[in-house]
Amino acid sequence: MSNTQSILSIAKRTLETESKAIQNLVNLLDEQFAHAVQHILDSQGRVIVSGVGKSAIIASKIVATLNSTGTPAIFMHAADAIHGDLGTIQKNDVVICISKSGNTPEIKALLPLIKIGKNKLIGITGNMDSLLAKQADFALSTFVEKEACPNNLAPTTSTSAQLAMGDALAISLLELRGFSSADFAKYHPGGALGKKLYLRVADIVANNQKPQVDINSSVKEVIVEISKKMLGVTAVIENNSVVGIVTDGDIRRMLSRYDNISGLRAKDIMTSNPKSVDVDILAVKALEVLQAKGISQLLAFDGDRYEGVVHIHNLINEGIL
Known part of the structure; x- marks a missing residue:
């Protein structure tokens, strides 16, 4: 067997082993899971997620998922908890401890301290005979x-199973809370996903220059305006209204069509009825229009008032495309 075949065989075996284990979690779910979700939902506090070793890394990822989907959560390393970080846990918090064996020394030392604080404990463990499973108010099996x-x-x-169980908790909470795409955007304002949900054409146009020329402007004035505003386009204005558009493509077509351009005006080379969008629509919707029409720019309007240009490069720079 060649190295390529051997590598692919190992990778396939790994993925098959992990996928079968995750699929088996479906058979391990019971009322304990439902009660755990409902308790978090009803809780007035946060979710504190703890573990040690690789389980601590999984705990940290679960915290990130919970926070981004509307459930306030904090990571607390089990080893640090018994050396000063136990104060992280407040009165109404729910604690999730993650451990494959459920009997690691740090977890065993942490359990009675959680009980003293009377916080509800959710155990995620691969060993339902472990101290963690027996001490937990809700024990979730990741065997x-x-x-x-x-x-x-x-x-x-085992860590794949832990992570999948954490996702099941987070998504259950998300759906029961009615967590919407608008809520998601509030938690992800700087990311590309969030921008798709909140960034509007007005936000982009506000940062662009506003190219425009009079309908009787000379070709030189048109070219200067397009170059100066750096959007590859200019609106053509007559009586304070947009009547057309000139793009850099129009300029190239003009040069191939006319030997003498000295007498040409904006009205002679413009395209009437330019494609446009309202400034209040989402930027991602403007992208859909650009892609559907096969163009690079759109004029943006607030009602009848011309506000500027949205360019496909703006959307690329924002990470939307």
Whole structure:
């Protein structure tokens, strides 16, 4: 077997092992899961997620997912918790502890401290006979038959199962809260996903220059305006209204069509009825128009008032495309 075939065989075996383990989680779900979700939903506090080793890394990822989907969460390393960080847990918080064995020394030391604070405990463990499972108010099984590691040592399948269980919790909470795309945008204002949900044409146009020429402007004036405003286009104005558009493509076509351009005006080379959008629509909708029409720019209007230009490069720079 060549190296390529061997590598692909290992990768396929790994993915098959992990996918089967995650699929089996469906069979392990019971009322404990539903009660855990409902308790978090009813709680007035936050969700504190803790673990040690690879489980701590998974805990950190679950915290990020919960926070981004409307459930306030904080990561607390189990080892640090028993050395001063226990104060992270407040009165109404719900604690999630993640451990494959459920019997790691740090988790065992943490459990009685959580009980003293009378916080509800959700245990995510691969060992339902463990101290964590027995001490938890809600025990969620992430049992796996074996790790993807051929020595059955490196946490691989087990951490995949933990992460999937965390996603199941987060998405259950998201749907029960009625967490919408608008809510998602509020939590992701700087990301491309968030921008698709909140960035409007007005936000883009405000940062662009506003190219325009009179209908009787000379070709030289048109070219200067297009070059100066750096959007590859200019609106053509007559009596304070837009009557056409001249693009850099129109300029190239003009040069190939006319030997003498000295007497030409904007009205002679413009395109009437230019494609436009309202400044209040989402930028992603403007992108759809640009792609559908196969063009690079759109004029933007607030009602009948010309506000400027949105260019496809603006959308690329914003990460929308």
